[in-house]
Amino acid sequence: MSQPTPSFYNLAWRWHFYAGLFVAPFMILLALTGIIYLFKPQLDPLMYDHLLNVSPGHHSLTADEQLTRVQATYPQGQISQYLPPVSPERSGQFVIHSGGRELNVFINPYSGEVLGEQDAKLNLQAVARALHGELMIGTLGDRLVELAAGWGVVLVVSGLYLWWPRGQSAAGILWPRFTRRGRVLWRDLHAVTGFWGAALLLFMLLSGMTWTGFWGKQYADLWNQFPAAMWNNVPKSDQEARDLNTAARQTVPWAMENTPMPVSGAHAEHMGHGAMPSGPAAPGITLQDVVDTATARKVEPGYSITLPTTAEGVFTIAVFADDPRNDATLHVDQYTGQVLADVRWQHYGNVARATEMSVMLHEGKLFGSLNQIAILVVCLIILLSSVSGLVIWWKRRPQGRLGVPPLRHDLPTWKTGVVIILALAIVFPMVGASLIAVWILDRMLMILRSKQRHELRS
Template sequence: MTDTTNGVTLPEAAARRAKASDLYRAVWRWHFFAGLLVLPFMITIAVTGAIYLFRADVDQFVHADFMRVTPVEGQGLAPSRIIEAALAAQPGTAVKFTDPAADNLSTEITVQPESGGRMAVFVNQYTGEVLEVRPDRSTFAWTVRYLHSFRYFGPNPRMLIEIVGGWSILLTLTGIYLWWPRGRKGGVVSVRGTPGRRVFWRDTHAVTGIIAGGFIVFLSVTGMPWSSVWGAKVNQWANGSNFGYPSGLRVDVPMSDEHLDHVAKTSWSLEQARIPETAPPREGMSSIGVDAAAGIFKEMGLHRGYSIALPRQATGVFSGSVYPNDLSQQRVIHLDQYTGQPLLDMSYAEYGPLGRWLEFGINTHMGQTFGALNQIVLLVACIGIVLLAVSAAVMWWKRRPSGSLGVPPLPSDRRAFTGLFIILVIGGIIFPLTGLSLLVMLALDLLWQKLSAARDARAFQS
């Protein structure tokens, strides 16, 4: 039996080998393009992610001068006294009180000045001494987090999260295909040669990739909720018609237009959750105050390290929220500011199924679910990602012909791209921004092919 490829009749076995070679070239070419597009970003994400895994320890080390205090048993000041000290140092309106997660940590008060952005005031809760006044969310860990999510550069660059995430998954899937042994023993789970040889870097890249690939896919998928397009849409879908309040927990109180994420740190699932409103006070009624509110939150068992978003108008509420490493302790409680009655008390157990899975993925992504083991495993994965990028760059440099970009050759039969493009299109539909970037890369590839063909034609004529 025979087959025909590009007009040449070949024996069946040879035809199969030609098709396999064409498919390999097609996959290799797009693996190269995916790496060219995202590896620089993956290095940034891996390095900042590795640091952020240990954010509490890093922040308390870098900012020990104002984050650490000496505990004095039985002398903790009331929240109102701490807020008073903060406002004396930074005039404005106190909008949030953050309870220290441990006795040896300072208390953070968030203040909105009359003009400008919010400020963070760190106060020794035992003496009332103001230790630091700085812009809100400006600590080392917050800076690393904003670099990790590209939020540091404004809202639009955050779209890169979705693009990088989608292409990282493509990079992993095509990498697995290229790694597949096909009867080969070297470079599958072992590294051949020495650092001076290209095969050493090829094997290092392949072996590291097959180990780190699962983590890359997991981190890409669980990082998608922070993307501008995919994340926003899934958040809206996951939260349903009432923006985060699962059915059965809706309360018969008016809802404000304020969202929880605007007033306090919150879980991803509840970023768009609207905050209830307190009924307008009757004549003679006054707010219970932050001290009473903090006491109620403690009596209700809110985990240490909680924050209290303070009411800023007559119909505002005291919103207590906490998101510790233990998912079961995640909780949001809204109190009527005049009666102290809970308007809503919601924990992780009340999230919908999709919300629970998303929060589990995000919590694990941040190194919180399984304690130190979670942090160490993801730290190793981040190191693996950096090694993947470095080995890819060295391998490309050693393979690259002088004066050329070194793009892998086209398959002899362009039909080899069909199956690959179907997969790419499906991925592009799931992740829209990745799909748009795919079209751009496809256009650039076609342009590259035309330029290469024109260059080859000129060289032949000369």
């Protein structure tokens, strides 16, 4: 008589439990902060109308005249970035480091009036972005978010296995049974939203992971390559363009993050005999010259200009466009005004293009309000699935215990499960390491409980 096929349902449930208990709080936080950042284009003009919106005039001040007005208002401040008005109805913006704070300072480009300031790291959108990316605790937070995203993949895969119909009716599988109450209804809500949202959640997890500090950087180094000829004749520094991005502010596109920053002055005649400059920045060109360069090169409005801070630094013109086909990153020599690098969409590789497109879809920017609504729905699905999962656990957990799903210790090796874990370990090394650690801990707990039961019997 043949042996019955072993059931790995409880093993999948056990992994789903561990993944859900770790991932659910992160998913709730990421969904809520994502919704806030998703509607930044609508929220900012409402919340900061007095800073952002101006009445168009007949004549606007040059970038240097605006810079002088701001410097007079913040004589001790160090200006790091300028964002020209994106339209005739918008103010200009300078990013200033003053008194240990980073400030967004807004100026009327027509009258020169300094409209006010905003904490660059503690305004609503900056906080939402920083929480979304690194929990506002730096590298540790970035790694935790990356782990949560990777375990989210485990959650989706194990959830689909648990969801797979085993002779049940479509009710509770494809749609919730609203006539039921209590844990059954919560279970239906969890299973149905999890199923319909599985592919969307995987897309959000994978597209978001491209920005993480560990896996995202390895992914960029592996896939995001530019022709060497683009940089052969450009004097380069050891700094990468990723250093211009922070948790609260995006400056250069993802595709540019692992590219080297050029240096100024290598070919400037005033340096003499090829000597490299040292000390603080002392630009030989004006800020308006850089704006004129951006205009001449047809850079889309919405770009920023990052100012050099050292004698070797460059002006960087960058626009992280809603439509990546309008991306632009230009590095300009601070002494000569020579454009040392001008990288656009056509220079991106296929993987970089696909990544940039997916990131813009992730942020709800690619197709305007339609994309926003679609991502809002995804965020609501994530919230409902996460909250319902926690409610189910809370309702079924034994008093004073976690309520880990029981598992027979004599199950044979689940070959499919092992293959999935190995695949995840290869693709996401940090996640793989944590999966192995949890598996070892789980086995140890099972052995310990088995010994305790044996001792009680004897």
